[in-house]
Amino acid sequence: xxxxxxxxxxxxxxxxxxxxxxxxxxxxxxxxxxxxxxxxxxxxxxxxxxxxxxxxxxxxxxxxxxxxxxxxxxxxxxxxxxxxxxxxxxxxxxxxxxxxxxxxxxxxxxxxxxxxxxxxxxxxxxxxxxxxxxxxxxxxxxxxxxxxxxxxxxxxxxxxxxxxxxxxxxxxxxxxxxxxxxxxxxxxxxxxxxxxxxxxxxxxxxxxxxxxxxxxxxxxxxxxxxxxxxxxxxxxxxxxxxxxxxxxxxxxxxxxxxxxxxxxxxxxxxxxxxxxxxxxxxxxxxxxxxxxxxxxxxxxxxx
Ligand code: SF4
Ligand code: SF4
Numbered sequence: 001x002x003x004x005x006x007x008x009x010x011x012x013x014x015x016x017x018x019x020x021x022x023x024x025x026x027x028x029x030x031x032x033x034x035x036x037x038x039x040x041x042x043x044x045x046x047x048x049x050x051x052x053x054x055x056x057x058x059x060x061x062x063x064x065x066x067x068x069x070x071x072x073x074x075x076x077x078x079x080x081x082x083x084x085x086x087x088x089x090x091x092x093x094x095x096x097x098x099x100x101x102x103x104x105x106x107x108x109x110x111x112x113x114x115x116x117x118x119x120x121x122x123x124x125x126x127x128x129x130x131x132x133x134x135x136x137x138x139x140x141x142x143x144x145x146x147x148x149x150x151x152x153x154x155x156x157x158x159x160x161x162x163x164x165x166x167x168x169x170x171x172x173x174x175x176x177x178x179x180x181x182x183x184x185x186x187x188x189x190x191x192x193x194x195x196x197x198x199x200x201x202x203x204x205x206x207x208x209x210x211x212x213x214x215x216x217x218x219x220x221x222x223x224x225x226x227x228x229x230x231x232x233x234x235x236x237x238x239x240x241x242x243x244x245x246x247x248x249x250x251x252x253x254x255x256x257x258x259x260x261x262x263x264x265x266x267x268x269x270x271x272x273x274x275x276x277x278x279x280x281x282x283x284x285x286x287x288x289x290x291x292x293x294x295x296x297x298x299x300x301x302x303x
Contacts, residue, residue, distance in 0.1 A: 001054035002146050003064045006138060007085035008073030009233055011043040013135025016160060017071070018049035020139030020178070024148045024156035025053040033058055044233035044276040046083045053146060066090055069145060072097045073121065073138050076232045078110045089114055094188050096141055098122055098134065115188045117145075121181065122235065126294075128177040129170070132235045136161065140178035141185045153178055230257070234277030239291040242267050251281040251290060 004021065008014035015036035022034030036049040050064045066088040075097060077083045086095060093114050097106050098121040107116045121137045136157045143153045157178045161171050245267060252260045252268050259275040260268045270281075282290045 001052060001056075001058065001060075002069065003067045004051045004053075004069040004071065004142055004146070005064050005067040005085070006049045006051075006071045006073060006142070007077050007083065008047055008049075008134065008138070009043075009077070010038075010045045010047050011133070012047075012073050013133050013138065014047045014049040014073055016135035016164070017073070017138035017142065018051045020136055020153070020156045020160050021051045021142045021146075021148075022053070023159055024139070024143050024152040025051070025146070027152035027155050028148050030055060031058050033060075037063055043278050044230060046077060046080065048085075051142070064088075067093065069094045069096070069142065071095075071138050071142055073134050074233075075099045075101075079232065082228075086110075086112065086114070094145060096145065096185070098138070117185060117188055119181065119185055124177060124181060124184070128180065129173050136174040136178040137181045140181035143178075144182045144185050145187055147187070150179060150182060153182055229273045230276040231273045234275065234295060236277050236279055236292040236294050237272065237275060238270055238277075238279060238281050239293045240267075240269060241289050241291060244287045244289040246287055248286065250284050250286060254280050254284040256280060 004018070006014040006017050008017070018034040018036065022032040025032040031054045033052040034050065036047065038045075038047055048063075050067075052058050052060060052064070068090055070085055070089050070093070072078060072085050072095065077085050078097070089095065091113070094117060095112055095114050096117045096119065097110075099106055099118050100120050100123075101109060101118055103116040103118050106112065106118050119141060121134050121141070122132050125132050125134050125137055139157070140153055143156075154175055157175045158171065161174055165171060247266050247268075249262075249268065252262065255275075256278065257274060257276060259271045260281060261271055263269055279292055282292050
């Protein structure tokens with residue numbers, strides 16, 4: 001059995017990635033489970049989703065505390081001590097990171113003791129879909145790693161996305177992007193012994209307790225919210241240009257996180273330590289004076 005965990009941020013598509021993978025596995029004739037784990041449901045919040053794939057009926061339930069493969073869809077999560085996307089990864093397992101780094105650079109940067117594969121999935125998403133939604137792309141990468149077929153991946157993307165979107169062109173772009181990622185990643189050889197331990201066990205199904213940081217959102221101390229700087233959630237940030245700003249304050253009112261403040265001259269500005277990059281302010285600005293700038297490694301940029 002393969003046990004995979006996807007880690008991303010709300011809105012990136014970790015849940016759909018796990019579903020695409022599970023569906024592709026099913027279409028290839030395997031048994032499969034896929035399911036998400038949310039904490040607070042808001043854009044940018046850390047999200048995990050899991051997929052189990054097996055030739056035999058899957059008797060396990062619950063979250064996957066010891067995955068064979070981890071897909072990190074947002075590199076900044078590796079800096080987050082409360083998310084810990086690599087927790088429980090089996091020795092000899094595989095980590096796939098969405099990053100501009102090479103595998104050697106990522107291994108050194110994050111001190112990872114596992115096989116590391118890297119792909120700049122965000123860039124592929126922006127180039128091929130025009131947006132940083134990575135669900136089908138991450139599903140394509142994972143499908144290649146576990147040895148599924150292109151045909152099943154294609155069908156799985158169509159099946160899963162047709163439940164969510166009606167835009168045929170966008171669906172076709174997602175199929176193309178998933179296949180591009182499928183072929184862009186070089187599969188690694190898994191060095192762990194998987195499943196047979198499960199098969200040899202009795203029919204009693206064990207539901208182990210997971211540590212809180214895996215099984216639920218964790219509040220580790222009172223008043224720690226100000227310490228969680230959500231500025232490292234951003235892929236894009238709002239960029240200010242006061243030339244045509246009328247100081248209407250619509251952006252201030254619309255920001256869901258209260259991250260737009262007003263300076264002494266009455267102009268709004270962003271608290272970049274906490275702005276999560278949802279870009280609602282950019283959408284709502286009636287004069288289009290607010291723009292956006294990409295920043296994949298937001299954490300480093302906000303220092
Ligand atoms: S992008 Fe704009 S609306 Fe969204 S959190 Fe940042 S300042 Fe607020
Ligand atoms: S919504 Fe646009 S015009 Fe209005 S205050 Fe904000 S930036 Fe200025």
